[in-house]
Amino acid sequence: MQQALEGVKVLDFSQLLQGPYATQMMGDLGADVIKVERNGTGDIYRGMTFFNKWIAGDESPCFMAWNRNKRSLAIDIKSEEGKAIIYKLAKETDVVVENFRPGVMKRLGYSYDDLKKINPKIIYCSASGWGADGPYLSRPGQDLLVQAVSGAIMTSGKASYGPVALGTALCDQVNGLNSVYAILSALFYRERTGKGQEIKTNLLSSAIAFQMQDFFAIQNLGTKFERPESGIGHPGNGAPFGTYKTKDGYLTIAMSPWPKLVEALGDNTLMQYNDPKVLYNQRDEIHSIIETITVTKTTDEWLEIMLGLDLWVARVYDQSEVEHNPQVIHNNTFVEVEHPKAGKVKVTNIPFTMSETPGKISRPSPMLGQHNQEILEALGYTSEAIKKLTDDNIISSEVINKSDNSC
Amino acid sequence: MQQALEGVKVLDFSQLLQGPYATQMMGDLGADVIKVERNGTGDIYRGMTFFNKWIAGDESPCFMAWNRNKRSLAIDIKSEEGKAIIYKLAKETDVVVENFRPGVMKRLGYSYDDLKKINPKIIYCSASGWGADGPYLSRPGQDLLVQAVSGAIMTSGKASYGPVALGTALCDQVNGLNSVYAILSALFYRERTGKGQEIKTNLLSSAIAFQMQDFFAIQNLGTKFERPESGIGHPGNGAPFGTYKTKDGYLTIAMSPWPKLVEALGDNTLMQYNDPKVLYNQRDEIHSIIETITVTKTTDEWLEIMLGLDLWVARVYDQSEVEHNPQVIHNNTFVEVEHPKAGKVKVTNIPFTMSETPGKISRPSPMLGQHNQEILEALGYTSEAIKKLTDDNIISSEVINKSDNSC
Numbered sequence: 001m002q003q004a005l006e007g008v009k010v011l012d013f014s015q016l017l018q019g020p021y022a023t024q025m026m027g028d029l030g031a032d033v034i035k036v037e038r039n040g041t042g043d044i045y046r047g048m049t050f051f052n053k054w055i056a057g058d059e060s061p062c063f064m065a066w067n068r069n070k071r072s073l074a075i076d077i078k079s080e081e082g083k084a085i086i087y088k089l090a091k092e093t094d095v096v097v098e099n100f101r102p103g104v105m106k107r108l109g110y111s112y113d114d115l116k117k118i119n120p121k122i123i124y125c126s127a128s129g130w131g132a133d134g135p136y137l138s139r140p141g142q143d144l145l146v147q148a149v150s151g152a153i154m155t156s157g158k159a160s161y162g163p164v165a166l167g168t169a170l171c172d173q174v175n176g177l178n179s180v181y182a183i184l185s186a187l188f189y190r191e192r193t194g195k196g197q198e199i200k201t202n203l204l205s206s207a208i209a210f211q212m213q214d215f216f217a218i219q220n221l222g223t224k225f226e227r228p229e230s231g232i233g234h235p236g237n238g239a240p241f242g243t244y245k246t247k248d249g250y251l252t253i254a255m256s257p258w259p260k261l262v263e264a265l266g267d268n269t270l271m272q273y274n275d276p277k278v279l280y281n282q283r284d285e286i287h288s289i290i291e292t293i294t295v296t297k298t299t300d301e302w303l304e305i306m307l308g309l310d311l312w313v314a315r316v317y318d319q320s321e322v323e324h325n326p327q328v329i330h331n332n333t334f335v336e337v338e339h340p341k342a343g344k345v346k347v348t349n350i351p352f353t354m355s356e357t358p359g360k361i362s363r364p365s366p367m368l369g370q371h372n373q374e375i376l377e378a379l380g381y382t383s384e385a386i387k388k389l390t391d392d393n394i395i396s397s398e399v400i401n402k403s404d405n406s407c
Numbered sequence: 408m409q410q411a412l413e414g415v416k417v418l419d420f421s422q423l424l425q426g427p428y429a430t431q432m433m434g435d436l437g438a439d440v441i442k443v444e445r446n447g448t449g450d451i452y453r454g455m456t457f458f459n460k461w462i463a464g465d466e467s468p469c470f471m472a473w474n475r476n477k478r479s480l481a482i483d484i485k486s487e488e489g490k491a492i493i494y495k496l497a498k499e500t501d502v503v504v505e506n507f508r509p510g511v512m513k514r515l516g517y518s519y520d521d522l523k524k525i526n527p528k529i530i531y532c533s534a535s536g537w538g539a540d541g542p543y544l545s546r547p548g549q550d551l552l553v554q555a556v557s558g559a560i561m562t563s564g565k566a567s568y569g570p571v572a573l574g575t576a577l578c579d580q581v582n583g584l585n586s587v588y589a590i591l592s593a594l595f596y597r598e599r600t601g602k603g604q605e606i607k608t609n610l611l612s613s614a615i616a617f618q619m620q621d622f623f624a625i626q627n628l629g630t631k632f633e634r635p636e637s638g639i640g641h642p643g644n645g646a647p648f649g650t651y652k653t654k655d656g657y658l659t660i661a662m663s664p665w666p667k668l669v670e671a672l673g674d675n676t677l678m679q680y681n682d683p684k685v686l687y688n689q690r691d692e693i694h695s696i697i698e699t700i701t702v703t704k705t706t707d708e709w710l711e712i713m714l715g716l717d718l719w720v721a722r723v724y725d726q727s728e729v730e731h732n733p734q735v736i737h738n739n740t741f742v743e744v745e746h747p748k749a750g751k752v753k754v755t756n757i758p759f760t761m762s763e764t765p766g767k768i769s770r771p772s773p774m775l776g777q778h779n780q781e782i783l784e785a786l787g788y789t790s791e792a793i794k795k796l797t798d799d800n801i802i803s804s805e806v807i808n809k810s811d812n813s814c
Binding site for chain 2: 002004005007008017025029050051052053055061062064065066130131132133134135136139140142143144145146147148149150151152153154155156157158161162163164165166167168169170173174175177178179180181182184185186187188189191192193195196197198199200201202204205206208209210211212213214215216217218219220221223224225227231233234235236237238241242243245250252254255276277280307310311312313314315316317318319320321322323325326327328330331333334342345346347348349350351352353354355356357405406407
């Protein structure tokens with residue numbers, strides 16, 4: 001069976017999270033992704049990890065998580081010989097992705113304008129932190145900082161918590177998704193018209209667009225969202241929408257018909273709140289009352305009662321418990337791949353099915369420069385020429401520095 | 408200038424958030440999206456809002472946020488005449504999107520197998536809560552519940568907070584983005600091969616895939632993430648990564664060279680912590696110490712000092728302040744569109760630029776059934792036939808019920 005993006009060639013200059021996530025998504029659907037890495041050290045993420053712990057000695061879980069289905073070329077892109085190689089690759093590439101600070105690719109001779117001369121049909125996506133220009137141009141653009149400026153950091157939990165950084169790299173990842181959305185649209189357009197183009201994405205715009213419902217409400221209702229001091233799940237929602245302690249854990253209750261919920265809770269006096277306005281205005285009080293009841297039974301007991309009444313409820317899982325959930329097992333969400341150094345590693349599968357062109361994990365994350373030889377051979381370089389490039393340190397496969405910095 | 412998805416026809420049976428977000432993204436790049444709505448009431452979101460407040464009397468900000476660039480057809484899809492219309496539309500449609508519970512479209516006669524008979528090249532995307540089959544098949548699948556089961560709800564803030572629901576509809580929206588990613592790949596593939604296909608996405612798999620770095624670390628380092636009891640931004644990170652109180656607000660500090668940060672803070676005794684292992688192991692203590700210093704100056708004062716040293720810092724914005732940020736203004740992030748009933752409304756712009764085929768907001772969210780006539784005329788229905796369909800209540804444009812439920 002074919003893959004949807006088979007035959008699409010991606011030249012990937014990106015590192016850390018957002019760019020690599022985007023190119024991995026294309027690789028998952030069959031694109032041939034060549035990861036251009038800094039000679040000797042590679043993607044910065046190779047040298048960062050969590051808890052100062054590594055996989056198989058010195059492999060980074062952060063790097064490994066975002067770089068499957070890619071081939072690695074470790075190359076000195078500042079050298080003349082390196083540039084000749086990149087230009088040859090660019091000539092036959094469909095898509096370029098980069099997430100350096102704005103201006104870097106231009107200084108190196110790899111801007112859209114440079115590569116378009118070599119390959120007029122190229123699609124070139126630059127992903128920055130704040131935008132390609134403007135007052136924040138010289139500022140460092142990074143996920144947590146963009147969470148802060150986009151307001152996302154003030155939307156979760158209770159007002160008294162202050163800012164709550166989201167556990168996921170929300171801005172990086174949403175921009176990775178938006179980059180793929182833009183690139184695939186451009187590929188489709190090119191297929192119809194033969195025209196390439198330049199795409200510019202940024203974390204800030206993506207983070208704001210991700211909150212567009214909130215912004216729409218704020219700007220057009222002339223209001224503000226204040227996080228409630230209870231377990232209500234969204235500042236704009238009334239009770240019961242939220243999380244509740246049980247005897248042995250937590251239960252979430254989403255929008256559910258109040259009379260049915262009252263039936264499940266077994267306290268008919270709660271029918272006094274049976275009005276959407278009351279459920280909104282007195283949500284904190286109502287949340288507390290519900291919780292005095294939910295703590296009297298286990299989560300399983302509540303699930304049996306409430307699902308029986310078709311209420312919208314679920315158990316709260318800790319991340320480490322998720323792989324044991326029966327639906328997660330049924331969905332085949334986690335699969336194993338063989339890594340050249342680490343052996344079997346568990347990875348998250350492609351999150352959807354396609355009947356004709358299913359996604360596939362064909363390769364684990366590459367070792368640095370693992371594919372130097374095959375990539376250069378395909379460009380027509382002889383063994384001798386490749387050896388000379390290696391001896392001259394234009395290409396390499398050695399990792400020099402590991403830091404103890406967190407991802 | 409053309410748009411990337413110009414000429415692509417989308418028949419959109421989706422409602423609430425995830426599906427409408429996906430089809431809006433396609434509309435933003437030029438696809439012609441026909442929103443098939445329930446005769447008389449329309450998308451459930453039309454009847455829900457925040458704070459019991461409405462725009463222009465009874466328009467929902469939630470509906471309006473996710474349905475620009477679409478045309479509305481209000482139709483009784485269970486009637487024979489309605490089915491004839493849908494089948495005619497399906498014949499010339501490229502993409503179908505639906506997010507009913509699994510099985511509903513089949514009962515109605517609009518499954519992939521049904522529509523493929525009419526149009527073999529059709530691309531058909533079904534988005535469900537938990538998956539198209541499996542043990543959770545009969546369970547209600549909704550964003551907050553999926554946050555709970557996917558573990559996402561346990562990743563933000565401090566461990567003592569318990570579950571922290573994310574302020575954005577994370578699972579819905581990430582699945583909307585993944586649906587677009589899959590659909591555009593399928594469109595590209597069809598352009599090359601002529602073959603359509605069926606896509607199945609679900610909230611649960613998307614929510615887990617969004618956390619793939621965490622899962623990779625948990626499953627392959629054999630460890631757990633415990634949220635720290637300080638303002639550190641991610642359970643896997645050391646100090647200073649996190650948020651800090653200032654004299655007048657909050658500052659975020661991302662990964663920054665410790666000696667430079669110490670210089671900025673002006674207390675050289677802090678150099679004793681200059682070791683990544685120490686910054687991780689004693690992160691809560693170090694966070695507290697830093698905060699005793701950051702509270703002595705305003706955020707602006709710190710920004711001047713710290714940005715001057717190229718430290719990775721930013722101010723924390725409340726959502727309601729975001730539109731005043733100079734970079735947000737520069738990026739043209741918020742724009743106005745004219746709505747037939749509400750007048751000028753502010754919306755979030757397309758979050759990236761494309762040099763050849765820029766995204767465009769051509770239409771505000773539609774009124775229910777606003778485009779009945781033009782859609783049916785284009786199918787060849789006469790004015791008389793359209794009048795009869797209206798009289799027989801096969802198509803309509805009246806909204807019957809508004810609830811006071813929150814979005």
